Amino acid sequence: MKILVCISNVPDTTTKIKFAEGNAAIDTTGIQWVINPWDELSLTRALELKDDAASGVKSVTVVHVGPASSEPTIRKALAIGADDAIRVNGESADAWYVASQIAEVVKKEQFDIIMCGIESSDYNGSVVGGMVSEFLGIPSVSAVSGIKIENGQPVLTREIDGGKEVVTVPAPFVAVVQKGIAKEPRIAAMRGIMMARTKPVKLIEPLATEPLTQVVVFEKPAPRAACKYIDADNAAQLIELLQNEAKVI
């Protein structure tokens, strides 16, 4: 069984966002780039499955759609333990563009399980994984918080409104992964970092695909009113204010 983990390259989650080009783009100066948090968890779980000989998982490949400048993020995934990587050499213009490129990769090289994070922490789109599956005409399971392989059959746990379901689907399929899939993201050890240098990164030129959406301008959320402080000795006053001033209880 072969697993493909889709990884997105995003600003570190503590980045204070600033804009450039007349607010049409994010100012990237000083930004630390990281593997999207959910993709990092997907990768961790994929590697855990590979470590378990009984799972039948033979390899874990990562794919990224993006320019050469995102290579360090790919190398990081290799250092954490992915066997090899594919980079589609295009600008990740929108979800439609990215998903169609990933679907092409899957068509060329067969994978049994394709894992995508539920959203990327930059565009918060939540659509790439589902789009990949539809481009390929294969099943998808969304909000996956658990994945194991029993007798060669993947068994997934997905979150539903106020609960969980345990489901199966035939491979190949796309698992759209959320929190719970792995506890802590795996980090690269020294040996992994050394080995990552020698692991193959296959470069693929993108398909000509027109994005369907475009950000024209960014803005900051409206500032909130300043905090009104209530004395700790008079905490009951808070309830009074919530009831009569804010009118929320």
Add this chain to the structure above:
Amino acid sequence: MSVLVYTENWDGKFKKLSFELVSYAAGIAKMMGSAVTAVSIGKVDETELKKLGNYGAAKIISVTSDQLASLDNQAYTSVISDIASKENSSVIVISNNNTGKAIAPRLAVRLKAGVGSGVSKLPLNLNPFTVYKRTYSGNAYAHLVIKSPVKILTLAQNSFDLVETANNATVENVNIAIDGSLLKTVVKDVQKQTGKILLTDADVVVSGGRGMKSPDNWSSLVELASLLGAATACSRPVSDEGWRPHDEHTGQTGKIIAPNLYIALGISGATQHLAGISSSKYIVAINTDKDAPIFEAAQYGIVGDAMKVLPKLVEAVKAKK
């Protein structure tokens, strides 16, 4: 042309979320001079279906099929996309919840439609079609132009007020036979929580962080929540430590919520936590550290020990009753 809205029911009843979706779709239809068609999948009786009309649906298409008893992404997409084509829908509105996130992207590929996800306002402009959406986990908002003829929008929960209107809705029942080869998702087991207010539905949320010190200190937090009819939540380390269940974790990697009131006890207010709660209408912070970043996000604050403040709040709420 029409605006299509996919509404969700739970055991045959619509929740506020579905009325929000219809209100939002009606707002768009008004801008476009078109009408709203609502799609419901599952067994919902006529009186319940008609409620969608109270928020502006002109036509309600009710699909019942035993084959659709549980969510199968491909089968649901197929049903909704067929209806969208038949209804000549140029805008499709879906919730930005787990179900919506499962269906919207598949539908997008099927209909060659651009997606605006997590929108929270009516479109800023129809031509070019521009929506306002959350990006960078709430640290920035984008004006996103959707260029395709069909547009799919997923609406952030609790972000749009219900708008009631006169009901002239017609209900059309369709019984669709699903191509069995599409049904690939087999549900082996279901575990549902009962008797608990769902975090994503709640108007009031009482949440605790590592400042609560120990899982043993949660009883007064839970009591306050139950007195307020609130859901309980927590920060990530609290669920990672196993003090509280994972489904209570709010934030960038947990649940994103937008209640009317979020009470944060012993939570520092790290950006990743704020990413999940910053759309709350009011945030209350109770923290011993007067410099904790949570106070920058809060409208009401108490600098103090959560363990001492909580019992006082519980007493104050009881006294009001």
